[in-house]
Amino acid sequence: SYELTQPLSVSVALGQTARITCGGTNIGSKNVHWYQQKPGQAPVLVIYRDSNRPSAIPERFSGSNSGNTATLTISRAQAGDEADYYCHVWDSSAVFGGGTKLTVL
Amino acid sequence: QVQLVQSGAEVKKPGASVKISCEASGYTFTSFAMHWVRQAPGQRLEWMGWINAGNGDTKYSQKFQGRVTLTRDTSASTAYMELSSLTSEDTAVYYCASSYLRAWFDPWGQGTLVTVSS
Numbered sequence: 001s002y003e004l005t006q007p008l009s010v011s012v013a014l015g016q017t018a019r020i021t022c023g024g025t026n027i028g029s030k031n032v033h034w035y036q037q038k039p040g041q042a043p044v045l046v047i048y049r050d051s052n053r054p055s056a057i058p059e060r061f062s063g064s065n066s067g068n069t070a071t072l073t074i075s076r077a078q079a080g081d082e083a084d085y086y087c088h089v090w091d092s093s094a095v096f097g098g099g100t101k102l103t104v105l
Numbered sequence: 106q107v108q109l110v111q112s113g114a115e116v117k118k119p120g121a122s123v124k125i126s127c128e129a130s131g132y133t134f135t136s137f138a139m140h141w142v143r144q145a146p147g148q149r150l151e152w153m154g155w156i157n158a159g160n161g162d163t164k165y166s167q168k169f170q171g172r173v174t175l176t177r178d179t180s181a182s183t184a185y186m187e188l189s190s191l192t193s194e195d196t197a198v199y200y201c202a203s204s205y206l207r208a209w210f211d212p213w214g215q216g217t218l219v220t221v222s223s
Binding site: 035043044048049054088090093094096097098099 | 140149209211213214215
């Protein structure tokens with residue numbers, strides 16, 4: 001079955017750029033979606049189809065996908081961006097990455 | 106606005122079944138699929154299956170095949186997930202989420218905590 005690999009944690013200084021990766025075999029051939037989940041809350045879509053932002057999501061959030069790695073980039077990181085982030089693709093079923101905890105220092 | 110509201114927390118004994126509801130509002134219920142995703146404590150999101158709210162077709166994850174049943178009531182814009190033969194490993198928060206069949210999940214319900222304990 002298809003597997004997605006994310007780093008357990010990423011730290012970023014306030015106002016700097018955070019990059020969260022999602023690795024998978026030839027993931028560049030798939031559509032990748034990203035969700036933000038804050039403690040005790042449901043996931044929220046932040047990027048769909050690799051690089052598209054829902055209207056309610058700030059422009060600071062962007063995505064890319066090529067080869068074996070998809071990347072979620074958060075520019076000018078804020079304290080409110082602290083959360084778990086999950087990548088998601090479709091194979092024979094929906095597959096999620098293990099999640100990355102983003103800490104803003 | 107588009108919203109999914111789930112039923113409340115449940116406590117079940119091992120071997121029992123649980124049925125969770127997910128009421129949709131703010132969009133045409135039958136135009137989309139409803140997916141069910143669960144998250145055990147400290148674990149990743151895990152997809153369980155989907156139901157096409159228009160025609161009732163279902164697809165289940167192999168892991169849950171035979172133990173999960175997805176249904177919907179179009180008159181009430183509500184989807185249901187029933188999970189049987191519960192064990193402690195089924196203790197988790199269960200989410201419904203709307204999407205086109207094989208696309209992104211948006212929005213999500215608020216989650217329903219199911220605790221399985223003797």
